[in-house]
Amino acid sequence: MSRQRFLLKFSWRNLGRHPIRTLIMALGLAFGTGYIIFALNFSASASQEIIADFLAQYFGNHQVVAPGYYPDIDKKKFDQNYTLSDDQVATLSPETYVRRVTLPIFLSGPRKTLGTLLTGLSPTQELRLSKVSKALSQGRFLSEDGVNEILLGEKLARKLGVKLGEEVAIFGQALDGSVANDIFHIVGLMNFGGGDMEENLAFTSIHSARTLAVIPENRFHQLISFGTFNDAPPPAPPGTEVVSWKTILPEIYGSMNFIDIFTWIVAVIIVVVISLGMGNTLMITFLEREKEFYSLNVIGARSSWIALALGLEVIMLGVLGIGTGIIIGNLVTSFFHVVPISLKLFTGGKDIMMGGMAIIPRVRLWHHHQYSWQAPLLVFFFLTLSLIFPIQRIIQRSRRAD
Amino acid sequence: MLIEMQNLTKTYGEGDQLVHATQDVNLKILEGDFIAVVGPSGSGKTTLLNLLAGLLGPTSGSILHRGKEIQHLSMEERTAHRLANMGFVFQDYQLLPVLTARENVELPLQMRNMSQAEIDEKTAWAMTQVGLGDKFDRYPRQLSGGQQQRVAIARAVAGRPSLILADEPTANLDSKTAQDIIDLFKKLNQEFKLTFVFSTHDPRLIDQVKRVLRINDGQLREGKTP
Numbered sequence: 049m050s051r052q053r054f055l056l057k058f059s060w061r062n063l064g065r066h067p068i069r070t071l072i073m074a075l076g077l078a079f080g081t082g083y084i085i086f087a088l089n090f091s092a093s094a095s096q097e098i099i100a101d102f103l104a105q106y107f108g109n110h111q112v113v114a115p116g117y118y119p120d121i122d123k124k125k126f127d128q129n130y131t132l133s134d135d136q137v138a139t140l141s142p143e144t145y146v147r148r149v150t151l152p153i154f155l156s157g158p159r160k161t162l163g164t165l166l167t168g169l170s171p172t173q174e175l176r177l178s179k180v181s182k183a184l185s186q187g188r189f190l191s192e193d194g195v196n197e198i199l200l201g202e203k204l205a206r207k208l209g210v211k212l213g214e215e216v217a218i219f220g221q222a223l224d225g226s227v228a229n230d231i232f233h234i235v236g237l238m239n240f241g242g243g244d245m246e247e248n249l250a251f252t253s254i255h256s257a258r259t260l261a262v263i264p265e266n267r268f269h270q271l272i273s274f275g276t277f278n279d280a281p282p283p284a285p286p287g288t289e290v291v292s293w294k295t296i297l298p299e300i301y302g303s304m305n306f307i308d309i310f311t312w313i314v315a316v317i318i319v320v321v322i323s324l325g326m327g328n329t330l331m332i333t334f335l336e337r338e339k340e341f342y343s344l345n346v347i348g349a350r351s352s353w354i355a356l357a358l359g360l361e362v363i364m365l366g367v368l369g370i371g372t373g374i375i376i377g378n379l380v381t382s383f384f385h386v387v388p389i390s391l392k393l394f395t396g397g398k399d400i401m402m403g404g405m406a407i408i409p410r411v412r413l414w415h416h417h418q419y420s421w422q423a424p425l426l427v428f429f430f431l432t433l434s435l436i437f438p439i440q441r442i443i444q445r446s447r448r449a450d
Numbered sequence: 451m452l453i454e455m456q457n458l459t460k461t462y463g464e465g466d467q468l469v470h471a472t473q474d475v476n477l478k479i480l481e482g483d484f485i486a487v488v489g490p491s492g493s494g495k496t497t498l499l500n501l502l503a504g505l506l507g508p509t510s511g512s513i514l515h516r517g518k519e520i521q522h523l524s525m526e527e528r529t530a531h532r533l534a535n536m537g538f539v540f541q542d543y544q545l546l547p548v549l550t551a552r553e554n555v556e557l558p559l560q561m562r563n564m565s566q567a568e569i570d571e572k573t574a575w576a577m578t579q580v581g582l583g584d585k586f587d588r589y590p591r592q593l594s595g596g597q598q599q600r601v602a603i604a605r606a607v608a609g610r611p612s613l614i615l616a617d618e619p620t621a622n623l624d625s626k627t628a629q630d631i632i633d634l635f636k637k638l639n640q641e642f643k644l645t646f647v648f649s650t651h652d653p654r655l656i657d658q659v660k661r662v663l664r665i666n667d668g669q670l671r672e673g674k675t676p
């Protein structure tokens with residue numbers, strides 16, 4: 049016990065021999081570690097908020113559908129003949145889900161006829177739970193008992209050659225196999241930031257959609273939940289299937305992982321650079337004490353004793369620097385939790401486009417506690433790696449050759 | 451018999467550059483000996499002491515420490531052998547600046563498996579012997595050269611080693627202080643039968659020594675007369 053205490057004392061005081069140098073090394077470790085924790089929290093929070101914003105605009109987190117509705121999920125196909133009834137989802141509270149009907153149709157205007165997707169939704173529920181209505185740029189949102197009201201993406205309206213207040217003709221196939229066709233009044237136009245969505249989406253009330261496609265009033269295609277990004281999926285009622293956005297939009301989920309991996313790669317590069325600098329500085333510090341190591345060996349210090357003393361020095365430096373870094377990283381994260389970062393800072397004021405929609409989030413940073421040990425572990429690992437060589441070198445040199 | 455050197459040769463370099471730092475040395479050191487190694491600069495004094503300490507391996511010949519050959523031991527084994535059996539005093543003291551006088555004396559004891567009580571006892575004994583019982587907590591920079599060398603001597607003798615080697619321990623000191631250091635060696639030799647081998651090129655110190663080894667170009671000759 050006393051031997052360990054003696055070694056600790058010895059190493060601690062050696063650290064104090066070059067206070068400025070030690071301080072710089074500790075600060076390097078502290079800022080490196082702090083930055084990595086912040087950066088990881090930032091990228092995780094940013095991708096989560098971007099996705100959350102994106103999902104809230106239209107897709108939702110989870111969909112309850114009839115098995116077979118998505119016959120080939122990766123290819124984004126769906127089969128409108130598979131519907132669910134209200135009875136089947138009676139266990140899921142209507143307060144937290146929206147019902148939708150989705151129909152592939154043709155829209156005809158004076159200039160063109162275009163294939164597009166008509167979403168029938170319940171206006172009051174959507175206003176409460178999703179952010180679909182936020183994209184409204186002209187006119188008004190759908191009303192609960194309006195008949196054949198339609199909202200069009202601005203781009204779609206332009207291509208069709210129609211304006212707010214005018215009419216479009218719809219035709220498609222009803223679920224009973226008959227031809228579905230009717231005239232709809234344009235009550236509003238929507239702006240999704242000019243993306244693909246603006247060209248491909250049209251919205252009407254679920255009631256009008258059901259009438260158009262001959263779907264009974266108690267049936268629908270999707271029951272959709274909105275919520276926070278990583279919510280657990282709802283329990284699937286018997287005879288239904290729950291599908292996560294991660295399955296429907298794998299490329300967007302994949303891009304999140306990419307952001308995460310990219311941040312880790314940057315973190316490793318930072319750590320390697322810091323470690324190389326530290327290894328070099330330590331080497332210089334140790335070389336200056338070479339004569340001391342020689343006389344230590346003369347009075348009986350084995351290589352292991354000297355290596356332990358030097359190792360302890362670096363461990364203490366590491367604990368100090370990295371410990372401070374953990375505090376810095378978490379403080380900065382907490383600060384940007386209170387004061388969210390606007391992503392427009394990084395895009396020169398432009399919107400971020402994702403899945404055909406403009407996303408304009410302000411990122412509120414969340415603590416991801418695993419980073420508070422993963423980042424320090426990474427730094428410690430490379431610090432140890434950068435040490436092996438200087439210590440080995442020093443011990444060899446302190447033994448004069450025969 | 452404490453140490454026996456047989457036909458010990460140490461050469462540096464090769465060909466034209468070959469230097470015989472010690473040449474065919476035969477030497478017996480008895481327990482309780484008090485020996486001065488005398489010779490001009492470059493004559494091989496340091497080489498001889500380093501061979502005795504096991505810091506250098508001989509080119510040929512053998513060294514026995516209490517009958518045990520040490521030249522075939524590995525570096526680590528020789529280090530352990532030094533820790534257990536020898537004390538070493540340097541010309542420039544070589545105290546660790548971050549440790550107090552007491553801690554410097556403790557240092558080699560801490561490297562051994564010794565209880566703290568035993569370490570404290572041995573440290574106090576050594577510090578008292580060198581006359582620094584009141585300077586335990588001074589750092590080396592707060593001590594004069596002579597005092598630092600006394601701490602170094604305390605460090606060398608605290609473990610009561612069978613052999614204390616000192617390479618020109620007085621070369622950095624004024625003649626009065628140098629005399630004090632030799633007196634301290636003599637006292638420790640007489641009172642505690644500690645064996646000393648020290649090198650010097652100061653002829654005034656020679657008269658006070660029982661055994662003198664004269665070394666010249668690596669050749670050893672016993673006797674006080676030049």
Ligand SMILES: Nc1ncnc2c1ncn2[C@@H]1O[C@H](COP(=O)(O)OP(=O)(O)O)[C@@H](O)[C@H]1O
Nearest residue numbers: 462463469471490491492493494495496497498
């Ligand atoms: N590491 C070495 N390499 C080559 N020659 C050396 C080395 N160490 C000592 N010598 C040579 O060995 C001889 C004896 O040196 P040394 O033992 O240091 O003498 P002293 O201590 O009496 O001054 C000198 O000629 C010196 O130049």
Ligand SMILES: [Mg+2]
Nearest residue numbers: 495496497617
């Ligand atoms: Mg010398």
